[in-house]
Structures are given as C-alpha cells and as structure tokens.
Amino acid sequence: MIIIWGTRSREVVVGNGSFTCPRCQAQREYVRKRVGTYFTLFFIPLFRIKDHGELIECATCHQKYELSVLDRRPVAGPQAGPIVSEMDRLRATIRRDLEGGMPLQMAQQKLVNEGIHVDSAEHAVTTVAGVGVRTCPSCGLRYISSIERCTSCGATLERRGD
Ligand SMILES: [Zn+2]
Ligand SMILES: [Zn+2]
Numbered sequence: 001m002i003i004i005w006g007t008r009s010r011e012v013v014v015g016n017g018s019f020t021c022p023r024c025q026a027q028r029e030y031v032r033k034r035v036g037t038y039f040t041l042f043f044i045p046l047f048r049i050k051d052h053g054e055l056i057e058c059a060t061c062h063q064k065y066e067l068s069v070l071d072r073r074p075v076a077g078p079q080a081g082p083i084v085s086e087m088d089r090l091r092a093t094i095r096r097d098l099e100g101g102m103p104l105q106m107a108q109q110k111l112v113n114e115g116i117h118v119d120s121a122e123h124a125v126t127t128v129a130g131v132g133v134r135t136c137p138s139c140g141l142r143y144i145s146s147i148e149r150c151t152s153c154g155a156t157l158e159r160r161g162d
Pocket of ligand 2: 136137138139140141150151152153154155
C-alpha cells in the first residue's frame with residue numbers, strides 16, 4: 001500500500017464581526033481565520049506543523065488583512081464612535097427636556113429608566129444643567145436657570161443666590 005503524505009495550507013475560521021474594510025471603504029462583516037500548514041495523510045490534514053497566525057478577511061470583497069485592520073477608526077457616519085455619539089445624543093435629549101421645563105429629577109429618572117446607572121445619570125443631568133439651577137420653593141423640584149415657573153405646581157422659582 002502506498003502512503004500519500006504531504007503538507008497543505010489550511011484556514012480555520014476562529015471568529016467574525018464587523019469592521020471597516022479599507023478596500024470597500026464601508027462597514028462590512030469579516031471572518032477571522034487562523035492559517036496554518038498542516039501535515040496531511042491521504043490529503044486529510046492531521047496536525048498543524050506551522051502556524052502563520054490569524055488574518056481578517058472581508059466577507060464582501062474577500063480581501064485579506066492583518067489583525068491590525070480592526071484597530072482602524074470607523075468611517076464617518078451614523079455608526080462612527082458609538083459610545084461618544086450615544087453620550088452626545090443623550091446630552092442633547094437632556095438639554096431639550098430641561099429647556100422644555102422638565103425638572104432635573106425627572107430628567108435623571110428618565111435616564112435611569114433607560115438603563116443608565118443612577119450616578120452617571122445624575123452626573124449627565126448636572127453637567128447639562130450647568131450653573132444657576134433653580135429650586136421650586138413649594139415642591140423642591142429643580143430646573144435650569146431659564147425656567148421661571150415650576151411646571152409641576154406653578155410656583156415661581158427661586159434663583160439660587162449667586
Ligand atoms: Zn471589503
Ligand atoms: Zn413646584
């Protein structure tokens with residue numbers, strides 16, 4: 001019996017995700033592959049004899065990249081910098097609510113209801129409200145400086161001594 005052995009390069013998928021493909025210039029799905037040279041017997045890979053490391057392959061254009069391609073900044077657009085834009089979106093919402101006469105306490109509770117930790121919610125609301133926060137003398141609700149009247153009980157708001 002003749003034993004046929006040899007070596008063969010083989011790619012094993014070890015993960016996937018989405019990244020900015022430099023060739024597509026867009027957000028794409030990728031597959032992460034581990035490439036190795038395998039010892040084969042009867043053309044069946046038995047074990048890896050050389051490890052060539054991992055690579056990233058664009059699922060759309062099939063261009064292959066080094067792992068460092070994942071560190072590239074995302075292209076500008078709605079998906080760029082999710083954490084930063086999420087904070088900006090929240091701040092804009094808080095500002096709109098406060099300027100519309102929503103008490104600080106309620107704006108904070110709204111954030112907590114969205115799943116934001118109470119400390120972060122308080123910090124965000126306080127930051128947006130800035131200085132000159134006014135307190136309702138009758139119900140204790142707090143408003144930004146541009147609000148004259150408590151939207152809850154109608155009392156005239158006190159201006160904190162400045
Ligand atoms: Zn691509
Ligand atoms: Zn009030």
